Amino acid sequence: MDIIKQNELAWDKRVDDGICWTIPVSSEDIKNARNGVFDIKLTSEKSVPRSWFPLNLKGVKILCLACGGGQQGPILAAAGGEVTVFDISISQLKQDELVAKRENLNLETIxxxxxxxxxxxxxxxxxxxxxxxxxxxxxxNPVFKESYRVLKKNGKFMFGTVNPYIYLFDGKKWDEGIFQVSNKLPFNSFDELNEEEATEFIKNKNAIEYSHTxxxxIGGQIIAGFKIDKFYEDIDKDEICKYSSKYFATRAVK
Structure with missing residues (x-):
């Protein structure tokens, strides 16, 4: 099946459903960003340290990669960046366009x-x-290689991801707060579905997820040529976070 198309449909649906990563930022957020104060996320709860960015973003060319939703892109544009938002979901990109029009921001969506x-x-x-x-x-790996290619020398690659250990656990039991190891890694969403469940999964426009080693x-960034110089872990409201961080973020330099 066309994995990219399925996940495009899934994220379009998530916009319709109004999940948190599809809700555009407020005018107050944009006002603060124009004054040099902004709060954006690579993961879930923690904000990206302001020190990861240049003190002055005016004229800084930024690619918000797979980053639609009317959140990070508009904030960085309001702070002075020359922002391009690149995403598979038209509905997500429309959220960025909505904020750009509302706040008179110069922002490109692709x-x-x-x-x-x-x-x-x-x-x-x-x-x-x-x-x-x-x-x-x-x-x-293509994401790391392509990001390295399009960055200028000394450019920064800021990256957030889930920790792959979360995919070890049975998905249905996870929803009940029971963490039972049942999957092998690497994992994808179809590994724990039978044929009937997989058909229903696709019909319902669910997103197909993959774990990675x-x-x-981490090593893929290094192989692409990056030097990783910043790192942090993060949690969300999942019960699993009582036991371990669920996300991590890196900053790497070309």
Whole structure:
């Protein structure tokens, strides 16, 4: 099946359902960003440290990669960045366009697959900002290689992801707060579904998720040529976070 198309439909549906990552930022958020104060996320709860960004974002070229939803892109544009939002979901991109029109922001939106940045020339961007998104693709390495290519020398790659250990547990029991190890890693959503369940899963426009090895998530950045210089872990409201962090974020330099 077309995995990219399925996940495009899934995220369009999530916009219709109004999940938290599809809700545009407020005018107050934009006002604060214009005054140099902003709060954006690569993962769930923790904000990206302000020190990860230049003191002045004016003229800084930023690619918000798989980052639609009317949140990070508009904030960075209001702070002075020259922002391009690149996402597979038209509905997510429309949220960015809504904020840009509402707040008179200069922001470009482009529909596309995060693994293929061929429309962008080498050495184009100062920052590539990629929040939790690679869980929806089977191979993360093209994302790292392409991000490295389109960044300028000394450019920054900011990346957030789930910790792959979460996919060890039975999904249905997880929803009941029971953490039973039943899956092998690497994992994808169909591994714990029978044929009937898989058909229903697709019909309901659910997103297909993949786990990745730490060797790929961290080592893949290094192989692409990056030097990782910043790192933090994060949690959300899941019961599992009583026992371990669920996310991590890195900053890497070209």
């Amino acid at each position: 529909k596309g697959n995060m693994c293929d940045l061929s429309r962008f020339k080498e050495n184009t961007f100062d920052i590539v900002f990629c929040p939790v998104a690679v869980t929806y693709i089977s191979d993360v 730490l060797e790929d998530l």
